[in-house]
Amino acid sequence: MNNNHFQIWENCLSVIKDNVSPISYSTWFQPIVPLKLENEILTLQVPSHFFYEYLEEKYIDLLRKTLRKELGASAKLEYNVVMENNHMKDVKPLSVVVPGNNPANTKNRPVKNPFSQEEPSIKNPFVIPGIKKLQIDSQLNPDYTFANFIEGDCNRLARSAGWAVSENPGGTAFNPLVLYGDSGLGKTHLAQSIGLKAKELHPEKTVLYVSSQKFQTQFTEAIRNNNKNDFLHFYQMIDILIIDDIQELAGKEKTQNTFFHIFNHLHQSGKQLILTSDKAPIELKGMENRLLSRFKWGLSADLQNPDYETRVRILQQKAYKDGIILENDVIEYIATHVINNVRELEGALISLLAQSTLNKKELNLELAVEIIDKLVKNTKREISIDYIQKIVCDHFNMPVDLLQAKTRKREIVQARQIAMYFSKSMTKASLSTIGSQIGKKDHATVLHACKTVNNLIDTDRAFKTQIDEINKKLKM
Numbered sequence: 001m002n003n004n005h006f007q008i009w010e011n012c013l014s015v016i017k018d019n020v021s022p023i024s025y026s027t028w029f030q031p032i033v034p035l036k037l038e039n040e041i042l043t044l045q046v047p048s049h050f051f052y053e054y055l056e057e058k059y060i061d062l063l064r065k066t067l068r069k070e071l072g073a074s075a076k077l078e079y080n081v082v083m084e085n086n087h088m089k090d091v092k093p094l095s096v097v098v099p100g101n102n103p104a105n106t107k108n109r110p111v112k113n114p115f116s117q118e119e120p121s122i123k124n125p126f127v128i129p130g131i132k133k134l135q136i137d138s139q140l141n142p143d144y145t146f147a148n149f150i151e152g153d154c155n156r157l158a159r160s161a162g163w164a165v166s167e168n169p170g171g172t173a174f175n176p177l178v179l180y181g182d183s184g185l186g187k188t189h190l191a192q193s194i195g196l197k198a199k200e201l202h203p204e205k206t207v208l209y210v211s212s213q214k215f216q217t218q219f220t221e222a223i224r225n226n227n228k229n230d231f232l233h234f235y236q237m238i239d240i241l242i243i244d245d246i247q248e249l250a251g252k253e254k255t256q257n258t259f260f261h262i263f264n265h266l267h268q269s270g271k272q273l274i275l276t277s278d279k280a281p282i283e284l285k286g287m288e289n290r291l292l293s294r295f296k297w298g299l300s301a302d303l304q305n306p307d308y309e310t311r312v313r314i315l316q317q318k319a320y321k322d323g324i325i326l327e328n329d330v331i332e333y334i335a336t337h338v339i340n341n342v343r344e345l346e347g348a349l350i351s352l353l354a355q356s357t358l359n360k361k362e363l364n365l366e367l368a369v370e371i372i373d374k375l376v377k378n379t380k381r382e383i384s385i386d387y388i389q390k391i392v393c394d395h396f397n398m399p400v401d402l403l404q405a406k407t408r409k410r411e412i413v414q415a416r417q418i419a420m421y422f423s424k425s426m427t428k429a430s431l432s433t434i435g436s437q438i439g440k441k442d443h444a445t446v447l448h449a450c451k452t453v454n455n456l457i458d459t460d461r462a463f464k465t466q467i468d469e470i471n472k473k474l475k476m
Ligand SMILES: Nc1ncnc2c1ncn2[C@@H]1O[C@H](COP(=O)(O)OP(=O)(O)OP(=O)(O)O)[C@@H](O)[C@H]1O
Pocket: 148, 149, 150, 151, 155, 181, 182, 183, 184, 185, 186, 187, 188, 189, 190, 278, 314, 342, 343, 346
């Protein structure tokens, strides 16, 4: 057997050693095993894709020069990614598609495990240009586009920040971009719009959408199969990482720790992170402080309940997309009565369509009143911030609009604080949503109000009695 490849690589190493730091040498070059030399092609075995990518990014010039010095101008380099651990075959962090296939038909293509031993040799891009990037199925829903996302006061900031991020991923101050708000208000839709748009504008970038639940399951599997490093490396290869419902990582310390490393790596390499959460970062419980502080590095933008006009426009757009014509009075009736979130709005429209088709009834206001009234009655009444304001003001015998007044009168300030306190404990609304609805205050004012009310409950018996009474009225 010809052992020339060992000698050639040995010679290369002695040059490389003089050109990189000792730590880089031992990290990135010592683990490489020369496999063969054929027709001036030296094949090197590297331990992972990440390793290969790193060599390509940082040391390609050095490798090229050194190899040409040894083998002449026609020298070529091939990599072979061989994992040492056989269990790796079972790990499927996500579907990875071999490049070169038709991107229009991702779903039907054979998928390959990115860490499998069966992975073909990866040729160096200076030998075969264009083969470097693996294509990853981004897991994006093609319907969740910006075009299908109706803009309103409730989502304007989040939408424009998202648009800016999709145009210049990793290059704006919005990194990470945290989208937060109550359920059904469009966080997933908007986060995916950013991913879709970024892919369209920057086809060379790798975009990945993953729910926190899936991330957690993959992580647990990776630990079970002793593949944590591959899991880590896989995520560190992504250019635009979208993680949905980040609050679900609460209390999962090990997953958070791994996510912390992924976050740092991506952020430091100028990659974009987009996170969604049902709460503002400041309110997330069960999350490591070092993660929370990183979430605050970029922009946190909230999605609020759509106002009446936005609800009307969303209904018009959904009806148009479904190819149905709805009279204005029907749209207005739905928009007036279904007010909690966009998902319920969609549900109402679907019920109406189903009833009209199945029972062959005309889709008119009469049918809308019948269906929507049933729906609204069946929906468990959620205590709203408006309702809390009304009960608190009734209790103190003051008109509700006084809570919105710019006054520091003690009774009004206290009623406002109590309304904020109950909104915090009885609704899922974020601090900033509560603040914006009660007196147009910011989240810090709401936080302060909650602390004040809690202190008074502990120290002032008469005050506590009032709070107990309001609490009873609210639950009646
Ligand atoms: N502004 C909008 N324009 C059009 N459709 C919207 C808008 N906001 C939300 N939707 C639609 O409402 C539905 C629910 O949205 P989505 O799943 O994104 O909400 P979410 O905030 O992620 O909810 P959850 O926290 O429960 O996951 C989706 O079908 C989405 O397309």
